[in-house]
Structures are given as C-alpha cells and as structure tokens.
Amino acid sequence: MNDILWTPTKERADASTMAEFERFLKDKRGLTFDDYNAMWDWSVTDLDGFWSAIWEYFDVKASAPYTSVMAKRQMPGAEWCPGAMLNFTDQIMKHVDSQPEGDALIVQSETFGRKRLSWTELRDQVASVAAHLRDMGVTKGDRVVAVLPNTETAMIAFFATASIGAIWSLCAPDMGHVAILDRFKQIEPKVLIAQDGYVHAGKTVDRREILAGLETALPSLVQCVTVPFVGDLPQGHMAWDSLLDRDAPYESTQVPFDHPLWIVYSSGTTGNPKPIVHGHGGIILESAKQSLHHDFRRGGRYCWLTSSGWIMWNSQFTALGQGTTVAMFDGAPNYPDMGVIWRFVADEKLDFFGAGAAFFSGCMKAGLTPRDEVDLSALRSLGSTGSPLSSDAYDWIYSKVKEDVWLAPISGGTDLAGAFVLGHPGMPVRAGEMQCR
Known part of the structure; x- marks a missing residue:
C-alpha cells in the first residue's frame, strides 16, 4: 500500500455525514457493519433497504410516496420508485425556511464581478422566472436550453x-x-x-453572431431570452432581467420519479453527441448518496471549478441539496495569474474546493505555494477529477497547500451524473489512491 498522507481525527470522522448515516442505520434499521466495505456490500445487495434508507435519512420531499423501491429488476428496463410524485427543485427550496438570509450562491464573474444570493432571493427569482416561462407557453415536458456561463443565471433558469x-x-x-x-x-x-x-482572461468575447445563427437553425423556438453584455437586445428577444420582476409564489409541478430533469451529452467524438436523459428522482437519490462521500452539510461553503459545459456543473446541486453554500467562479483560472483561484478560495472562506486534476498539476508546475500566499484556515477538503491525480500532485497538495486537509479525488461520468469511486471522510488518504467504491 502507498504511504498514508492524512488521517482524520476521531472527532472529524464521527462528525461526518457518513458517520451520521451509519448511526441512523443502527438506530432506525438495527443495522451495524464491521467496516465500510461491509456497508458497501449491503448497499448493493439489499437495494430496497439501502435506497429506502437514503430516501428517509435525506428527507426526500414527495407529494405521493413510492409503492416499492424497485418494481422491475432488469436491465435495460429497471423501474425505480413507481407511484412517487415529486420535483427536484423542492429538494433545494426546502432549505429556504431554515436559513432564509443565509448564502445560497456566491458568484465571482470576470464579466460581472461578485454577486451574492440568499436562499430567499434564490427562491423568489426562481419563482419569477418560472412564471414568465409559463407565460411563454412552457409546460411539462417542453425543453428549455441555454448557452450560459457558470453563473447564477444558469442556476436560476435551471431551477425555474x-x-x-x-x-x-x-x-x-x-x-x-x-x-x-x-x-x-x-x-x-x-x-x-x-x-x-x-470576458475571459481580460478580453471581451462577442457571441452575438453565433447566437443569431442558433436562433435561425432552431425552428422550434417560440422565445429567445438574452443576457445583454456586448450589445443591445435583439429584436423580439426578452431581456433576462425582465424575467426577475415578478412577485410570484414558488410553486412546483409534481412529476413521476423518472420524469426527465435534464439532458446532457456524450462528447461527440463518434458521430453526433448522444443525448443522455436523467430523471428527477434518480438525480435526487444519486446526489444524496454522493453527498455522504463529500461530507456536505448545512453551513458549508463549496466550490468546484467547472465550466457550464461539464457534468461537474450539475454536481453543484449535490451541495445545494444539503443546504451548503455554492460558490461559483466564472473566468480564466490563470488570469491575472495562477493564484487567482486560491485567493477566491481564501476570500470566500471555502471549506471544500474541487477542480480538475490538470488545475492542481498546473499550479504545481507553476511553483505555487498557496499556504504561504493566502489564508486557507477554513479549507477542510479538496476534490479532484477529470483525469488521474498524480502522486506528485498529492505530495504538492500536502506540502504546498495544506497539511491538514482531506483530499478526495473522484471518478465518474456524464452518463450517470455520478461517480464510481469517491472519498470517505473517515478513511485515511494514501498517495496516488482514491479512497473507496
């Protein structure tokens, strides 16, 4: 086995959401396990028991309960949670009442500067945009598409x-x-x-010509909404800000468990990109399960450095779903220098920061020593994905970023909007290794 680089204290391990879930299983289900692998074996053999426990522990909001966890145990054609009626957005908005003025979103944009949205502001803007979409004739099953950066606009539009x-x-x-x-x-x-x-790396990028071409080539469109930055509002378009003016109550349309939530795509290296559809219920449960491995909780402050075109953009909802503040960075990660992201981590007092492995390798090659340049006292956890994180990068993180930090690289995919290998807040970190299935 490789050298151990970090081991959680007993206090930290016992305070983790994973440990809380284990105590829940003992108290509510009478289940105890010798170690994590024994609990993992249970999770993949007793599917009804595991997923019903996830549903109960994470308090999934549903207007109608499921009649069974699995109605059809076959592939393809597995049928999960028939009878359940719910909406993914309710799992986010349930946190408004407990922290109405707390930070829901922090956005640092090279184009627009810094913005903050409280949980109440997020809910109210989602309700306003949803009311306008209904006015446009958008109903259940229609598709709303966007070409937007990693900012609050995309978040609000998605929830609406x-x-x-x-x-x-x-x-x-x-x-x-x-x-x-x-x-x-x-x-x-x-x-x-x-x-x-x-704006990217200090330069303004004009996308008006490309967007006009999209409008012409998509005859199914009934309305275009524009966030104007470089030019005037095109004729017939609605300005994004005009969608935020409605004093409307938050309402959700209840849908079956497997009703489509979003469409993501394969890379398109072989023929056209393949559309991949994920459902409301599946993403709720997958996100809940994954939050155990990230140790998300209310009051935390999380950022994953991501483009809006990467499945890690969608992973931000895993944190929001647990009442965690999500900090979004929209801009060049190396402008004006490679330290800009670490200053963002420090300024926003993030306790969890994740990025592609290439980012950490780039910082290492640039000779950065973040621990000497910024205050990372709030930082407790680091994540990495996209490509393998080298052993040298592990060493750089523990020697140049922070000695007492939980490093949890993950590996997953767009096709399941989740991960196969993740972190565990109660396990040691070994050089060059991911922690657990």
Whole structure:
C-alpha cells in the first residue's frame, strides 16, 4: 500500500455525514457493519433497504410516496420508485425556511464581478422566472436550453425550468456553433436563454453572431431570452432581467420519479453527441448518496471549478441539496495569474474546493505555494477529477497547500451524473489512491 498522507481525527470522522448515516442505520434499521466495505456490500445487495434508507435519512420531499423501491429488476428496463410524485427543485427550496438570509450562491464573474444570493432571493427569482416561462407557453415536458456561463443565471433558469416539469439542457458559451447545434437540434427546444458575450482572461468575447445563427437553425423556438453584455437586445428577444420582476409564489409541478430533469451529452467524438436523459428522482437519490462521500452539510461553503459545459456543473446541486453554500467562479483560472483561484478560495472562506486534476498539476508546475500566499484556515477538503491525480500532485497538495486537509479525488461520468469511486471522510488518504467504491 502507498504511504498514508492524512488521517482524520476521531472527532472529524464521527462528525461526518457518513458517520451520521451509519448511526441512523443502527438506530432506525438495527443495522451495524464491521467496516465500510461491509456497508458497501449491503448497499448493493439489499437495494430496497439501502435506497429506502437514503430516501428517509435525506428527507426526500414527495407529494405521493413510492409503492416499492424497485418494481422491475432488469436491465435495460429497471423501474425505480413507481407511484412517487415529486420535483427536484423542492429538494433545494426546502432549505429556504431554515436559513432564509443565509448564502445560497456566491458568484465571482470576470464579466460581472461578485454577486451574492440568499436562499430567499434564490427562491423568489426562481419563482419569477418560472412564471414568465409559463407565460411563454412552457409546460411539462417542453425543453428549455441555454448557452450560459457558470453563473447564477444558469442556476436560476435551471431551477425555474425544472420546477414546472420542463426539461433543461445547457451548453457553455465557448462552445462552437456546430457543437451547440449538434446538441440542441436533436431535442427541439421551445425557449433559448443565452448571454451575448463575456470576458475571459481580460478580453471581451462577442457571441452575438453565433447566437443569431442558433436562433435561425432552431425552428422550434417560440422565445429567445438574452443576457445583454456586448450589445443591445435583439429584436423580439426578452431581456433576462425582465424575467426577475415578478412577485410570484414558488410553486412546483409534481412529476413521476423518472420524469426527465435534464439532458446532457456524450462528447461527440463518434458521430453526433448522444443525448443522455436523467430523471428527477434518480438525480435526487444519486446526489444524496454522493453527498455522504463529500461530507456536505448545512453551513458549508463549496466550490468546484467547472465550466457550464461539464457534468461537474450539475454536481453543484449535490451541495445545494444539503443546504451548503455554492460558490461559483466564472473566468480564466490563470488570469491575472495562477493564484487567482486560491485567493477566491481564501476570500470566500471555502471549506471544500474541487477542480480538475490538470488545475492542481498546473499550479504545481507553476511553483505555487498557496499556504504561504493566502489564508486557507477554513479549507477542510479538496476534490479532484477529470483525469488521474498524480502522486506528485498529492505530495504538492500536502506540502504546498495544506497539511491538514482531506483530499478526495473522484471518478465518474456524464452518463450517470455520478461517480464510481469517491472519498470517505473517515478513511485515511494514501498517495496516488482514491479512497473507496
């Protein structure tokens, strides 16, 4: 086995959500396990027991209960939680009452500067946008697509879409015209929400021509909504800010467990990108399970450095679903220098920061020593994915970033919007190794 680089204190391990879940299983189900692997074996053999425990422990909001956890045990064709009626957005908005003025979103944008949204503001803006979408004729099952950066606009638009049972799909604004069309033309969207330009590495990027081409090539569109930055509002478009003016109550359309929530895509390296549909209930349960491995909780402050075109953008909802503040960074991660992200981590007092392995390797090669340059006293956890994190990068993190930090690289995929290998807050970290299944 490789050298141990970090071991959690007993106090930290016992205070983790994973440990709390184990105590829940003992108290509520009479289940005890010798170690994590024994609990893992139970989770993949007693599917009804495990997933019903996840549902109960995480207090999944549903207007109608499921009649069974699995109605059909076959692949393909497995049927999960028939009878359940719910909405993914309710799992986020349930946190408003307990922390109405707390931070829901912190956004640091190279284009627009810093913004903060409380939980109440997030709910109210989602309700307003949803009311406008209904006015446009968007109903359950319609597709709303967006070309937006990793900012609060995309978050609000997604929640508004999901809350009415419509289906969301997102592309990053730096994607090419053909790449975006190859995705969106397959799903015949009713509404397009887009930002006409942005700032990256100090330079303004104008996207108006590409967006105009999208509008022409998507005949199913009934409305375009624009976030204007580089130019005037195009004729016939609605300004994004005008969608935030409605004093409307938050309402959610209840949908079956497997009703489509969002559409993501394969890379498109072999033919057209393949649309991948994830359902409301599946994402609720997958996110809940995954939050055990990230140790998310109310009051935490989380950021994963991601483009809006990467499945890690969707992973931000895993944290929000547990009442954790999500900090979003929209800009070049190396401008004006490689230290900009670490200053963001310090300034926002983040306790969990994740990024692609290439980011950490880039910082290491640039000779950064974040522990000497910024205050990382709040930082407790680091995540990595996208490619393997080298043993050298493990060593750099523990010697140059922080000695007492839980490093939890993960490996998963767009096709399941989840991970196969993750971290465990009660296990040691070994050089060059991920922690657990």
